Amino acid sequence: MEDRTRREVITVGATGLVTGVAGCSGAIPDAVERRALSGNVEDTEPPELGGFTEEELDRAESLGEDVREAVAVIRGENGAGGTAWFLDDGRLLTNSHVVDGNERFEAWPIAGEKFEPDLVGASDYLNSPYHDVAVLETDFSPTNRLSLGESDSVETGQPLIQVGHPFGIGDWVVSIGRYVERGNGETLLTSVPSLSGNSGAPLLTLDGAVVGITTGGVPRDQLNSPRPEPVDLKVYEEFTDYEWATHDDTSVLNRYVEEF
Template sequence: MARSRRSVLASLAAAAGLSGCSGVVERLPDDGSALEERVRTAAEAAGDQVDGRDPPTEPFDEATRERASETGRQIRDSVVVLETDRRRGTGWAVGDGQIVTNAHVVLGAPSMSVETFDETTGTAERVGYYEDMRPDLALLETDVSVPTLSLGDSADLEYGDPLITVGHPGRLGKWLITLGRFYRRPRGIDWLLSTVPVQQGNSGGPLVTLDGDVVGVVSGSTTGGDRPDFSKNDTAFTELPETEGETTAVPEGTLEESLSEWR
């Protein structure tokens, strides 16, 4: 599908994603508070267009928690830390030597350092991204090898379906597995909304079903405070300190369109 599919509000979706990368907002050319207000207004307008259901809050049974933890452990070898001296984000392998992340993670950074779960390090070069963050996606090529994740179909998601991500939320650590539920896909904004807990640093991470298929790229997160380091924990967290609101993600269909332009 052509780029015309992207919503006129996609720029606001991208702006929301800016809060998901550690230390990015204060370095934007525009005023961050003004951007956040525009995003809130757009999100509220989108919320008025759905059926009025609240975000799903049903607790997870032990079997689902165990499966989420298992899936998270399986996919985290494909998830990397992307970092410069001023910011950190998350990426994941979509092909041999190819890493997906958010456009706002790579803004002003044509190259970034890469760290894998087994602590292999290398570099990644930006080969495709949208400077206007419409959509908030980027592709990098790297000299490190990590397993590729498969893409699923977000159209198959139903309200309340379990979803996970693996990423590097702020000061909480690296390769944290978090578990939540699919909420909705609001009209007018190219988002998937879920209750998967994320914070600064999760930007660019994969939004994954319990089968291990990627259905989105995490783009929005909330800010947390100083907390203990939970790096490489083997269980799936269902909440993180000081998180609020919903997590936004760019759908995998939009990612596929972008990859067809860059490859």
Template sequence: MDSISRRRLLELTSVGAVTGTAGCSNILGSSGSTTAPSSNTSGKSRAELQNRIAELQSRVESLQDDISSKDEEIVSLRQDLEELQERSNEKDQTARSLRSDLREAEARIEELEQSVEYQYSAEVRQSATDAGRKLREAVVLFEFEYEGNFGSSGTGWFIDQNHIITNRHVVQDAGTATSKTGYLLDGTEFDFSVSHTAEDDDIALVETDVTAPYIPPLGTASSLTAGQPLVQVGHPAMIGNWVISLGEFLKDQEFGNGLHTEMPSTSGNSGSPLITLDGTVVGLTYASGSRDTNSGPPTPSEEGAVEEYPYQEVQYSIHEGIDTVLDYYEQWTEK
């Protein structure tokens, strides 16, 4: 029943009630009673009836107001329901769109993964990752600060409980540094001092009071074969810290006792340990350079300003062989 019908029903009900009451009064007044009521009694009855009628009319008006208020509330609730339904529909549409985008992204990722050609098999990459994770515990970060707001950093690794191997050029100016700090993988800071440096090779021995979290096993560089996968852990500048790199052995250096590898390296990798996939140390990184070198007189590059240098995807890394490192270590520590 709508609001108009309810109001109309109340009106009719009130009119009926009033009329009925009045009718009873008339019947009583015109009955065949032999005794007519007094004027006081009649006047009092009419006054009571009028008061009752007024009360009923007030009650009807109050109910009509309540009905109007409820009608307005119903209209408002219907509007809220419609808005919620619209919002729900919009969210459902957004969710469907996001699910569609996710499926497209997943398909694209799968497509890219299938199109990537890795130099090494998944098994080799996993072995390199496992060996590198363990080696990271033995690797340290050196940081130096000098006057003039100048700083440098390098890598080292524990060869015994309190001695660290690194490059001579990493620590050669440590005596003039305004501050120097060593860091373990877990963030522990430690102090250190340079114990020995080699004159003819880029090797140095550092001493510290901190205890090595891990000491990697040592092997021999003579066992390496061309194309053999190798792993390096260090702190390449602008790349990150304790970065695991995977490359391969190329050849022995044509002069000296060094090793050539095709290993991603840059400034900050100096002093990094070079290991085989079984975690055995076979070298000490000290330099890197382009693998494609030109012989003959230098020629100028093309004219024109460049906004960035091309990335050298193929490069040499040069390492001291572990046999040379061990010779110095045993001499310095008299072991």
């Protein structure tokens, strides 16, 4: 077997629906969360889990290393937070529920220099239609920025990655999964591992195109450290019991980027 010491796979089993949000600023009410999912997901057979080739894992690792330079930890004055990332216009994107209830924010890129972004606008994630996007601006200049791709081009079973800060795992964590299907309208369902703290993470193809933003996943106990530190570079295939993650697609992102 080839050496895979740079990767880590946490092996588990069961299948289920998303039961909470990926952020740490409070749970989205169940009724709102269900609106993000299609009515038939309980009957949907997910694509085969795992089974990624060494080439796909190598591409995920290489891409993840670059993407981490565009991703930041973000925290509000109330101590809650999640994941943010730099769009190619220099602004930051994250989830509305990550910034909700805060007026001031602190953020850290992987290099560690703290900056304080300002909120430009956020969607009303508690009302229909359910969208969970916030836009912030800052004078900080990152070493990498990400561009929006076309969500409609993603095919069932296609490998996708995200980079975020899942509690209990670490910061700037690369995880890989597969596209499952669309939920209601502009929601993507994937098997990309997501825990509390992944809220706002970019969802990308292995070609590096952003196709969504992570909005939901499996909640975990919130573990805050005085200063976020990047974990060793690994590509995760699973964090915990298999569940779908939800993501707003790029049509939603484009809409709010233009509006704000």
